[in-house]
Amino acid sequence: MGGAWEWAVGVLDWGVANWSYPGEPDRGILPRLTEHMRLAYLSILIGLAVAVPLGLACVRWKALYPPVLTGVNVLYAVPSIALFFLMLPYTGFSDWTAVVPLALYTLVILLPNVVDGLRQVPEHVRQAAVAMGFSPLRRLVFVEMPVAVPVVIAGLRVASVATISMVSVASLVGLGGLGQLILSEGFRRQFDAPIVVGVLLTVLLAFVTDALLVLAQRGLTPWARRDDRRSGRGRRAVARASAGAAARAGSGTPAGERTTPGERQPWTS
């Protein structure tokens, strides 16, 4: 017991002593943490920026979805290390070497959620929007996209946790934020304090990011807090989408094409 306590105090001491070095902005734990956040958040944002238009296209042109989803799944099956090294000749040791593969990986979760989110807009809601006189574009922006938000955020939660965890692997190509603590300082020097600090901060970052997304969802979609008997298909779709995404993110195996409920004709007049 005493040994464990001393060990924990030792780790903490190391963490405090190496938090940052005045005058040396690239040394210490803090720069690794900010780098980690930069790489992870940039990848997620780029992933989202690609997934939304791609998802819209897949809903609009149904035939597009199966091949695109297969492509995204196959890409996910490529080991991340290989992809980082493949990027090196083109992007060197810049952030993009990590960000491009990580952003591509988020698509495996975000794309199906964008598509499912748009598809789960109930048909009677869509019909009502047409009958009220919404033009196709207005219907998309003011009805279908807002209704899809909870499912998209559910996907973002899974994607951000997965990405934050995966950034560490990029330390093999000299990036990787907190991963560098684990790899360079920890394993190479046979020293456990940086490993423990690196892991704890990664977990903490994932936890805080997830909490922020939950808060964002509450703020953005107050209507989605289904607290009564009519807990309709919205929540089920969210649960289904995030469960499916989590299963894939966890196992790392690409899922086959998913069956989607109902034949719908999205925003065609």
Added chain:
Amino acid sequence: MITFEGAAKLYPDGTVAVDDLDLTVETGQTTVFVGPSGSGKTTSLRMINRMVEPTGGAVLIDGDDIRGRDPAELRRSIGYVIQQAGLFPHRTVRDNIATVPLLLGWNRSRARARADELMELVGLEPSQAGRYPHQLSGGQQQRVGVARALAADPPILLMDEPFSAVDPVVRASLQDELLRLQADLHKTIVFVTHDIDEAVRLGDRIAVFRPGGRLAQYDTPENLLAAPRDAFVESFVGYDRGVRRLSFFPARDLSLREDVVFGDGTPVTEAAAVARGKGEPWVLVVDGDRMPLGWAAADRLDRAPAGAALGSLDLAPYGHTFDVGADSLRAALDAAVLSPAGRAVGVDSEGRVAGVVTQDDLGTALWSVAE
């Protein structure tokens, strides 16, 4: 006025949804499209706001072919109520109702004021303005749906099976509400249902569609029940159409008998003498305010202890009553059938007994309206 001129909808796979429809919907009236599924009634309704484009013929509103109008713009001038309300789940009740005014470019405060006005019109509490659709009951959602359709005060209202997803009690109250609204607003309403009772209740005119998208009969509800044109219409309006037709005849013409109505203080012997004298098997007992208490059988009166008052006897329940001023012959018949005495108790609007209708008198009245 909405005119269908040979309107048809033929799908590429050969399915005929609507076949050569000629029909005129009168302004300010409620016209009901009724028929089994696959009879083209909803398709015909949706031709009016161009949610379905006819493959043949034309649809005209006030003489103008609607193909000349921009679809989105046309739809903003036509209210639409859909089966499951179709409310936008991410918008509050108030913003749902304000949808079309906002699309028309009203400013926010005017649109919201209009929404509040409509909530009152359709019987929603102001406190529900900030709620989301999923927090409302099915009936309330449908009220919001009606309010939303009326928001921009469109002259035409299309209603596509609006009340079929709610339970019968709520449905009846929504139907009453619609009748009340229509009495004030005089919209041109086209209402689609598969329920002939709903059609008879709400429609000024009824169009019966048969499978294959053909119009079988277009008539007033009364004529439809009295003279269905063919075997299909007859079977669709139902075997009890004769009884249902009675709802078009007022009960006020029935002859009411007061001689078999007695106060609860009346001695049993007096009531027994009257019953025996007239050959009446039942007398109705009322209290001091003429509220009904129940039926007393004549043979029980004979066996009752001498000197007792009617109020001290065990009475058979009087069952349903009918309002002589407001109800129809159908309600009177219903009251008679459900009464243990086989007689209907007629009451005034306050519930006080106006008299009873015997089977003979009821039968005479029924025969007089039959054909």
